[in-house]
Amino acid sequence: xxxxxxxxxxxxxxxxxxxxxxxxxxxxxxxxxxxxxxxxxxxxxxxxxxxxxxxxxxxxxxxxxxxxxxxxxxxxxxxxxxxxxxxxxxxxxxxxxxxxxxxxxxxxxxxxxxxxxxxxxxxxxxxxxxxxxxxxxxxxxxxxxxxxxxxxxxxxxxxxxxxxxxxxxxxxxxxxxxxxxxxxxxxxxxxxxxxxxxxxxxxxxxxxxxxxxxxxxxxxxxxxxxxxxxxxxxxxxxxxxxxxxxxxxxxxxxxxxxxxxxxxxxxxxxxxxxxxxxxxxxxxxxxxxxxxxxxxxxxxxxxxxxxxxxxxxxxxxxxxxxxxxxxxxxxxxxxxxxxxxxxxxxxxxxxxxxxxxxxxxxxxxxxxxxxxxxxxxxxxxxxxxxxxxxxxxxxxxxxxxxxxxxxxxxxxxxxxxxxxxxxxxxxxxxxxxxxxxxxxxxxxxxxxxxxxxxxxxxxxxxxxxxxxxxxxxxxxxxxxxxxxxxxxxxxxxxxxxxxxxxxxxxxxxxxxxxxxxxxxxxxxxxxxxxxxxxxxxxxxxxxxxxxxxxxxxxxxxxxxxxxxxxxxxxxxxxxxxxxxxxxxxxxxxxxxxxxxxxxxxxxxxxxxxxxxxxxxxxxxxxxxxxxxxxxxxxxxxxxxxxxxx
RNA sequence: GCUGACGUAGCUCAAUUGGCAGAGCGGCUGAUUUGUAAUCAGCAGGUUGCGGGUUCGACUCCCGCCGUCAGCUCCA
Numbered sequence: 001x002x003x004x005x006x007x008x009x010x011x012x013x014x015x016x017x018x019x020x021x022x023x024x025x026x027x028x029x030x031x032x033x034x035x036x037x038x039x040x041x042x043x044x045x046x047x048x049x050x051x052x053x054x055x056x057x058x059x060x061x062x063x064x065x066x067x068x069x070x071x072x073x074x075x076x077x078x079x080x081x082x083x084x085x086x087x088x089x090x091x092x093x094x095x096x097x098x099x100x101x102x103x104x105x106x107x108x109x110x111x112x113x114x115x116x117x118x119x120x121x122x123x124x125x126x127x128x129x130x131x132x133x134x135x136x137x138x139x140x141x142x143x144x145x146x147x148x149x150x151x152x153x154x155x156x157x158x159x160x161x162x163x164x165x166x167x168x169x170x171x172x173x174x175x176x177x178x179x180x181x182x183x184x185x186x187x188x189x190x191x192x193x194x195x196x197x198x199x200x201x202x203x204x205x206x207x208x209x210x211x212x213x214x215x216x217x218x219x220x221x222x223x224x225x226x227x228x229x230x231x232x233x234x235x236x237x238x239x240x241x242x243x244x245x246x247x248x249x250x251x252x253x254x255x256x257x258x259x260x261x262x263x264x265x266x267x268x269x270x271x272x273x274x275x276x277x278x279x280x281x282x283x284x285x286x287x288x289x290x291x292x293x294x295x296x297x298x299x300x301x302x303x304x305x306x307x308x309x310x311x312x313x314x315x316x317x318x319x320x321x322x323x324x325x326x327x328x329x330x331x332x333x334x335x336x337x338x339x340x341x342x343x344x345x346x347x348x349x350x351x352x353x354x355x356x357x358x359x360x361x362x363x364x365x366x367x368x369x370x371x372x373x374x375x376x377x378x379x380x381x382x383x384x385x386x387x388x389x390x391x392x393x394x395x396x397x398x399x400x401x402x403x404x405x406x407x408x409x410x411x412x413x414x415x416x417x418x419x420x421x422x423x424x425x426x427x428x429x430x431x432x433x434x435x436x437x438x439x440x441x442x443x444x445x446x447x448x449x450x451x452x453x454x455x456x457x458x459x460x461x462x463x464x465x466x467x468x469x470x471x472x473x474x475x476x477x478x479x480x481x482x483x484x485x486x487x488x489x490x491x492x493x494x495x496x497x498x499x500x501x502x503x504x505x506x507x508x509x510x511x512x513x514x515x516x517x518x519x520x521x522x523x524x525x526x527x528x529x530x531x532x533x534x535x536x537x538x539x540x541x542x543x544x545x546x547x548x549x550x551x552x553x554x555x556x557x558x559x560x561x562x563x564x565x566x567x568x569x570x571x572x573x574x575x576x577x578x579x580x581x582x583x584x585x586x587x588x589x590x591x592x593x594x595x596x597x598x599x600x601x602x603x604x605x606x607x608x609x610x611x612x613x614x615x616x617x618x619x620x621x622x623x624x625x626x627x628x629x630x631x632x633x634x635x636x637x638x639x640x641x642x643x644x645x
Numbered sequence: 646g647c648u649g650a651c652g653u654a655g656c657u658c659a660a661u662u663g664g665c666a667g668a669g670c671g672g673c674u675g676a677u678u679u680g681u682a683a684u685c686a687g688c689a690g691g692u693u694g695c696g697g698g699u700u701c702g703a704c705u706c707c708c709g710c711c712g713u714c715a716g717c718u719c720c721a
Contacts, residue, residue, distance in 0.1 A: 104719045111718095117649050163721050174721085184721050205716030206648035213717070217648050220716070252656075261694075261712060373646055375717080554678040581678075589682035603680055615681065623681065 008044075008061035018055065024063070025051040025191075039063035040190050041076045048072055050142055050188045066195065066227040073227070078103035080140060080178075080190040081199050081225040082110045087138075087181035088129035089114075089221075098183065099159045099209060099218045106235070107224025111207055113159070117219050118204035126221070127201055137194035138179040142187055144172055153182060159209065159218075160184045198232040199225035202239075241480055247532035248379040254537055254594065256528075256545075257380065266377040266384030268525055273545035276574070277531070278387070278524050280543055282365055284642075285389055285414065285520060292410060294361040294391060299343035301367065304332040310498055311342040320370045336369045341492075341517060344392040345499040348513075353503040358513060359395035359403055365524070366390055380529035387524040393516040394501065397442060400514050404450035404472070404489060407518050411474055411487045412454070414520050418531065419644045422476040422486065424456055427464030434467060435493040443491050443514075444470050468494035478534040486527065490517040538617065540645055541597045541638040548575040548635060549596045550612075551587050553603040560607045564600070564628060571636050588615065597645075598635060618645070 005017040008027075018027055024042035028051075042049050045059040055061075064073040082101035089096050089112055097113025112118075118126075145153065147164070150173050154160040164184060167173055176185045178193050190196065200223055207220035226232040243249075251257045256274030259267060270278055286296070305324065308314040313321065317338060324333035337343070344362045353360070369385050376382050393403050415422050426447060429440045447470055451458050458472075465471055469491035476486045492515045495501075502510040521527035531539070541547050548568055552561040561577045568575035578587045584601065591599040601613040601623070612631050615623045626634075638645065 100718070100720060102718085102720065109719095119650090160721075167721080176721095186721055203715065204649085207717045208647075209718090210720080211718045213647055217717080219649085222716085259713095265712070374712095375646065375648095378714095551681090553680060556678085583677090583679050583684060584681060585679085586683055587681095592682055599681085601681065605680085613680080 007058040011062045021054040023052050038065045048188050068226050068231040075103045078108040081196050082108040084130050084133050085110050087133050088126045109220050109222045111218040111220045113218050123201045134193050134196045137192050139192050140189035141177045144174050198229045245533040245536045247529040250532050250537040276545040289363050294363040297362045297364050302334045307342045322371050338370045340366045340390045355505045361393045363391040380525040383525050389521045391518050394513040401446040401450045408454045420476040424458035425461050425473040426458045427461040427471050430463045468492050484530045486522050487520050538595045542642040544597050546596050548598040549591045550577045551601045557602050561602050
């Protein structure tokens, strides 16, 4: 069979004709030395291939180099590093069972079935052996085998056999070997372990085989690797930076919140300074909601189960709800609410509604309680008692798009005030759903159109919507690039049905309103936790629990300092006097560590001149002496404009 | 919920093979009255998470509970 030449389109646009079956490596030496210099793999269209693999079709072609900015190259590197890890583990524990070992977003992991969980000392030991494997420069050797041989090769590896059984008939089964380690693996890999230069094992923890808690627990080792040492170090520094910003640590240091053992896990105590932040967030949002035509409502924290039976929560959400409370002399038990929607439905349903009343927007910042699994609790980010900035909008179908548009506008207004970038996930109809297709068509079109009108970029999550309606999730990015779940906007076709909501239209007929759930912050707990980490505790002046701390140099100046404090308070600002009998240096240091935006020193000179010596957090000029009125105005201005400094 | 590690003063952490529970910071008191990131001294502060057990003796070893932390598919 005289093979036709293949045509490969190179990144620079050139086309080359090659013999079918030529490997990327041979292609490099024959055709273009420069292009393939330091290549570790190649990419043909969307498929990454080993350098040694034969090229059997035409397409766009490029080499992957030792380039940490190339996600494809990193993918190969980390996959190979995972194999080096497994190689080392098998050298130390020859009987270790092996699970999966994929590259992941920031590194890789590998799951092992071992008698004893790995200790930190084990990880250090494994790293040493990995270094030996790297030094040995073992070649990654790919081989394609038939099913029978594969079964034979992995006869002692039950997890690999299980995976093998899932590979469809007719698919190629490949195995990779480096040194003594053989793995069922689709590849691709580096040419040699010698290219694994900068890696680090980060931690070990249990992980269920296939994430299924009914199946055996394996021991997972996480790690990461880079081509360049500099990038590994930067990555480790980022991890360190994230630890430095941990809201649980900062919450303690800055006295923002606590969780008390004898109150219960996942239940937040907002201390005065944390509570101040929550208060400021509420005030900011509520003022804005008034401008945007919302009505405030307040609803009970507990209710008869009748309510949640009607809403469907008892059927669909019971495992997250706290258990029933029996009430003496009453047939019905009570429940603490996990959400606010049912009560808002009741308010809507409490009287007749006209099409002229719509849209109706009920907002409530409310405490809800959810019995989250103990292992998922995490500081303020995953709690059992949560404060939702909730709202439910009831509108006519023709109003949905404008309402969504308005919410996106509000999201943008709020997030940009905090200097947060964000992105949208648009989740569409899942396979299992209620509601007619026409209703979904209309709803999804309205959401999409609102997003596009707002000129926002978004990712579609097909089938990711709830069974009762499509939704938009807003993810915001913090200062070190991590993503947080923030706002959510969710259409609901179910609740209006269950509560038999209606309005009387212009045609004098009863119609079903559309209902939209929405939260801007999400929960105050998570949002504040996110802000703590985003700002690393250094809140902008308008959010700082204490904006100004006054430092009188000696006792004689305390009265002057108190006067200024009262003047600042009268201007709506938050100020306090540090009257402790400590040196100025001591009190300045303390104020800096407490991340207070303004430290204002008052000495004899200032008292006589009517000035303050202002030391602004993070400012280039260490201190500026200014007249008191000017200082008050400067802080007030920053507060008023919500400056991000 | 499950697996593992951990839990000592308000905070951060010590305490040898099972042998008198300590330090720094913080707090209080006194002295100092301070000019830009820690003044000095003294004092108080503990049922070593809770409950059992082993032992002459338990922070230490064993069991149970509570809590914290990491993780629990980003599919060979």
